[in-house]
Amino acid sequence: MSTDSFKDLRTTTGSASGSSKPATPAPTARPRKGEVPRAAPGGSQPPGARRKGLSERNRPLWMLIPGGLLMVVIIVVPLLLGIYMAGLDLDQYTLRRWVSAPFIGVDNFVEALVSSPLLRSVWLSVSYSLIAMVVTLPLGIAAAVATQNAFKGRALIRSVFLIPYVLPSFVVATVWRTMFQPNGVVDSALGTIGIDAGLWLNGPQTYWTLILVQIWASWPFIYLLALSGLQSVDHEVHEASALDGALWWNKLRYVVFPYLKGPLSLAFLIGMLHHINNFTLPFVLFGVPAPADVEVLPILTYVTSFQSFRFGLSAAMAFVSLVLIAIPLFVYLRAVKLDDAETPGGKK
Amino acid sequence: MRFASSAKFAAVAAAALALTACGGGASSSGSADGPVDGKGKKLSVLTGVNSQYSEQQKEWFKDIGAKFKAETGADIEFETFASANDELTRIQTSVVSGQGPDVYSLGTTFTPTAYATKAFVTLSDDDWKKVGGKDRFNQAALGISGPDDEHQAGIPFVSRPFVMAYNKELLAAAGIEKPATTWDELAEQAKKLTNPATGTFGLATGYKDNFDPWKFIWAMSVQAGNPIVDGKSLKLDDPAVKKAYETYFGWLTKDKVVDPASIGWSNSNAVAAFASGKAGYLMMTTSSSVPTLEKSSVAGKYAYATMPTTAPGETSPKGDAENAASILSGDNVVVADYSKQKDLAFAYIKLITSKEEQLNYQKIFGDLPANAEALKSLDSPTLQPIADTATRSKATPFTGAWGDIQLALLNVTVQSIPDLSNGSVSDSALQDRLKDAQAKGQASLDRASK
Numbered sequence: 001m002s003t004d005s006f007k008d009l010r011t012t013t014g015s016a017s018g019s020s021k022p023a024t025p026a027p028t029a030r031p032r033k034g035e036v037p038r039a040a041p042g043g044s045q046p047p048g049a050r051r052k053g054l055s056e057r058n059r060p061l062w063m064l065i066p067g068g069l070l071m072v073v074i075i076v077v078p079l080l081l082g083i084y085m086a087g088l089d090l091d092q093y094t095l096r097r098w099v100s101a102p103f104i105g106v107d108n109f110v111e112a113l114v115s116s117p118l119l120r121s122v123w124l125s126v127s128y129s130l131i132a133m134v135v136t137l138p139l140g141i142a143a144a145v146a147t148q149n150a151f152k153g154r155a156l157i158r159s160v161f162l163i164p165y166v167l168p169s170f171v172v173a174t175v176w177r178t179m180f181q182p183n184g185v186v187d188s189a190l191g192t193i194g195i196d197a198g199l200w201l202n203g204p205q206t207y208w209t210l211i212l213v214q215i216w217a218s219w220p221f222i223y224l225l226a227l228s229g230l231q232s233v234d235h236e237v238h239e240a241s242a243l244d245g246a247l248w249w250n251k252l253r254y255v256v257f258p259y260l261k262g263p264l265s266l267a268f269l270i271g272m273l274h275h276i277n278n279f280t281l282p283f284v285l286f287g288v289p290a291p292a293d294v295e296v297l298p299i300l301t302y303v304t305s306f307q308s309f310r311f312g313l314s315a316a317m318a319f320v321s322l323v324l325i326a327i328p329l330f331v332y333l334r335a336v337k338l339d340d341a342e343t344p345g346g347k348k
Numbered sequence: 349m350r351f352a353s354s355a356k357f358a359a360v361a362a363a364a365l366a367l368t369a370c371g372g373g374a375s376s377s378g379s380a381d382g383p384v385d386g387k388g389k390k391l392s393v394l395t396g397v398n399s400q401y402s403e404q405q406k407e408w409f410k411d412i413g414a415k416f417k418a419e420t421g422a423d424i425e426f427e428t429f430a431s432a433n434d435e436l437t438r439i440q441t442s443v444v445s446g447q448g449p450d451v452y453s454l455g456t457t458f459t460p461t462a463y464a465t466k467a468f469v470t471l472s473d474d475d476w477k478k479v480g481g482k483d484r485f486n487q488a489a490l491g492i493s494g495p496d497d498e499h500q501a502g503i504p505f506v507s508r509p510f511v512m513a514y515n516k517e518l519l520a521a522a523g524i525e526k527p528a529t530t531w532d533e534l535a536e537q538a539k540k541l542t543n544p545a546t547g548t549f550g551l552a553t554g555y556k557d558n559f560d561p562w563k564f565i566w567a568m569s570v571q572a573g574n575p576i577v578d579g580k581s582l583k584l585d586d587p588a589v590k591k592a593y594e595t596y597f598g599w600l601t602k603d604k605v606v607d608p609a610s611i612g613w614s615n616s617n618a619v620a621a622f623a624s625g626k627a628g629y630l631m632m633t634t635s636s637s638v639p640t641l642e643k644s645s646v647a648g649k650y651a652y653a654t655m656p657t658t659a660p661g662e663t664s665p666k667g668d669a670e671n672a673a674s675i676l677s678g679d680n681v682v683v684a685d686y687s688k689q690k691d692l693a694f695a696y697i698k699l700i701t702s703k704e705e706q707l708n709y710q711k712i713f714g715d716l717p718a719n720a721e722a723l724k725s726l727d728s729p730t731l732q733p734i735a736d737t738a739t740r741s742k743a744t745p746f747t748g749a750w751g752d753i754q755l756a757l758l759n760v761t762v763q764s765i766p767d768l769s770n771g772s773v774s775d776s777a778l779q780d781r782l783k784d785a786q787a788k789g790q791a792s793l794d795r796a797s798k
Binding site: 181183202303 | 433436437440443444461464465466467556558608609611612748751752755758759762763765766769792795796798
């Protein structure tokens with residue numbers, strides 16, 4: 001246990017841990033990583049700082065090589081190839097010898113931005129995702145809060161809540177499409193209360209149909225992450241706020257919600273990306289060619305690639321939308337500091 | 349998807365680089381006559397999965413495999429694809445990598461696109477001999493095998509011409525002696541057959557189907573003398589096309605001879621409506637509806653007929669209209685250019701297009717033979733009109749742009765459905781949509797003729 005390399009560590013932390021954690025039988029306990037900086041103020045500062053510097057310099061970074069290589073092969077190379085393809089006039093006529101397809105520079109990008117419905121599709125995708133997200137957030141949180149305290153049948157309710165999330169997109173879309181048929185289940189149900197809702201799967205209303213189904217399918221995801229956030233709230237915190245006389249709303253607003261900030265920011269991010277990338281749902285719900293109001297990004301890219309065989313143009317579209325979406329994403333990441341390990345979210 | 353589309357494709361491309369490196373030169377030997385010796389070899393065949401008769405299809409694979417083994421000594425490995433999309437992905441991967449199945453089954457309308465990739469063998473006279481000679485096929489079926497007689501890659505395997513079915517009892521009750529031969533007459537008859545009180549409608553067709561709408565427009569336009577693609581120019585802005593849409597939409601909005609719910613139907617919904625005895629005519633159907641109808645309440649009360657060949661507004665077929673009873677529809681087989689065992693592939697095709705095998709296939713799956721003799725020998729009254737249509741089918745224009753044109757035609761219907769549901773499609777809206785379709789289709793055609 002007491003090897004030479006730990007000798008000075010023990011002497012450094014030994015006295016310090018006594019002051020910060022009286023319960024610990026300090027001198028023989030081997031300090032865990034991370035305790036050192038917190039203990040440092042009590043002890044002598046320089047050795048602790050020195051150790052941190054050492055450990056950072058000697059980290060076995062080479063162990064990242066296999067993972068790094070995979071990242072390069074799976075993400076970087078295809079991305080670069082995709083960008084290169086965006087500069088090619090690659091279609092069914094040149095596909096076979098794709099390497100020698102004529103290089104046309106930025107023509108594809110110009111066509112994508114100027115004479116294709118790309119920008120409209122980006123707008124449709126982002127707006128629909130945002131609306132679906134804004135609606136699912138309170139739904140998910142409410143569901144998580146409602147099932148937080150133990151009651152009889154809670155496990156069952158929690159499982160039922162997860163059903164939409166567990167069902168494959170394809171199944172969800174097929175079922176909803178069947179229900180939304182003209183004179184179908186939804187129409188006749190609304191008919192009994194005197195509402196003629198019109199067409200669900202064609203025309204302007206399709207946009208709202210897509211949002212509705214997306215909400216149904218994705219709120220359990222928010223619920224899951226909110227639930228995990230709630231679990232991290234210590235029992236003592238509940239007790240303390242109760243002692244301070246906080247009523248349920250104040251408790252929720254000032255005590256519980258701060259805990260949820262981290263998980264929900266993450267849920268927002270993942271959810272948005274997932275919605276924007278969701279191909280199965282609109283494809284199965286509306287088919288191809290899609291009604292103009294739901295020609296979202298994935299559908300447009302799919303049609304360009306696999307119906308019109310304009311692979312070069314489609315790669316350009318994919319890249320343009322990547323950039324368009326990456327910018328707000330970057331801003332968001334900075335704002336919520338998800339990329340920062342010192343997130344205040346789950347801190348005690 | 350924005351990652352996926354570029355990333356997936358690039359991954360394919362990367363794989364291709366690796367594969368072409370070890371592809372090596374292909375060589376094929378063997379002579380046109382005498383059995384091909386394929387001992388120890390294995391032929392790989394990609395074909396569509398038949399979801400309606402999946403058990404029978406497995407049996408057929410086994411059966412053909414055994415016969416092929418007896419003939420050539422080689423094994424066959426069948427692979428199936430579940431959807432057109434699957435097939436496309438598979439073809440793209442193989443085209444880029446130069447590796448994959450030796451023989452592919454293709455839908456007829458997809459043949460031009462496949463031909464445009466130049467990844468499949470264009471048959472020489474010698475090659476045709478190896479598959480049993482060009483003469484053994486129904487000549488109409490060769491119409492979409494290639495851009496002209498000299499350049500053909502698709503070998504016809506089965507025909508699936510589009511016809512209409514009619515309910516004999518309903519027609520008799522309405523005092524109609526024989527099914528309509530002009531589109532105008534069809535509308536008139538349909539009006540007589542329609543009785544909203546009993547929920548009976550003259551025609552059953554699905555406006556939300558992914559294929560049917562453009563087939564109607566194509567047929568009516570071609571019959572009116574507009575081939576849609578004329579050399580390098582697309583003619584969707586032609587009055588004949590507009591008239592076709594007006595007729596097709598008119599069944600719903602003006603004549604009111606189709607179920608209003610059919611704006612949400614696909615073809616299978618229409619078949620179901622007809623099968624329940626609620627429709628006089630079932631439009632755009634094939635012989636594959638036989639098994640369903642035989643088990644339904646209209647069993648024994650229906651018959652097939654060729655769809656009208658006289659364009660709306662005309663009184664008799666114009667020009668070659670008589671021979672545009674249906675799009676040329678069915679399956680072609682093609683041999684991959686990269687295949688190292690082309691002779692074996694031709695031997696397989698010779699086997700499956702022989703008269704006996706074609707008749708056997710018809711019996712099991714309902715698809716009509718592409719083999720001329722086999723087609724002639726079908727004389728059951730049910731199938732006769734369909735077989736007749738098979739010889740009067742016209743190919744859709746042979747261009748790599750057809751996929752886009754078809755999509756543009758279909759899109760006009762898709763975007764018109766809200767109007768259809770409200771009871772009328774305004775002239776200006778239709779005009780705008782046609783203009784849009786014309787622009788998109790023409791752009792694609794320009795690329796094709798570059």
